[in-house]
Amino acid sequence: MPAETVVLLPGTASDEVFVRTVFAEPLSQVGAVLVAPRVRTLCERLTALDNAWAGHPIVVGGVSLGAHVAALWAAGNPGKCAGLVLALPAWTGPANGAPAALAAKASARVVADHGVETALAGTTGWLRDELTRAWHGYGEELVPHFEEASESAAPTLDELRSLDVPAGIVGCTDDPVHPIGIARQWADALPRAVLTTTTLDAYPRALGGAVQAWQRAKS
Known part of the structure; x- marks a missing residue:
């Protein structure tokens, strides 16, 4: 099989x-x-x-x-x-202000206004390592992706x-x-x-x- x-x-x-x-x-x-x-x-x-x-x-x-x-x-x-x-x-269904959607919107604003490093401030350990690699990997697509994810339907x-x-x-x-x-x-x-x-x-x-x-x- x-x-x-x-x-x-x-x-x-x-x-x-x-x-x-x-x-x-x-x-x-x-x-x-x-x-x-x-x-x-x-x-x-x-x-x-x-x-x-x-x-x-x-x-x-x-x-x-x-x-x-x-x-x-x-x-x-x-x-x-x-x-x-x-x-x-x-x-x-629709995001309708779900916590993860709000978090994505907030991350988009901070990255757009202050940069990735500021958005990562306060994260530690494995989470910081994962986000640092992944977010830098998105490059200029990061903010638009946060925004589209925050408005997407489940x-x-x-x-x-x-x-x-x-x-x-x-x-x-x-x-x-x-x-x-x-x-x-x-x-x-x-x-x-x-x-x-x-x-x-x-x-x-x-x-x-x-x-x-x-x-x-x-x-």
Whole structure:
């Protein structure tokens, strides 16, 4: 039996390096092949999913904005999606002032007015390292990307209900930017979802728990 292809997208202003760091090992442990495309815009994220489909259903997903885009693509492409691996969904339907959307808008303003280094002030440890690499990697696309992400739509509950495929979700119980209530809302709407939870002090590798949740949803 061929290995399953799992295409995972990064969150807002994140990158493929972070996706590989979090998901490469847990996917390898279950015999799946990770595809982590280099994408910067919403359009590039959708195009990457279109390009990954090669005539047979694929597993899709991602982190935060990446989870939103993947679930929307799956809902719009019936028959092309074999499963979902979703970490930290940030809102459902229109952004409507969701914490992650407001954070993206605020980051856009600070970067535009004062530069990346000022926007990174106050971050520490692994988060600072990840954001420094990823944000500089976006270059001049960073501010426009923050702005488009902050105004983008996530799937509606009806769209989630249409996705009758195994879905693994990881949510965080103490992350105010990605409220656990949204992860639970998605898990309740998706017909075959398994939700697992983590905490901020276990980031970032704990996000790979979405892979184990997906495997449980398959059984």
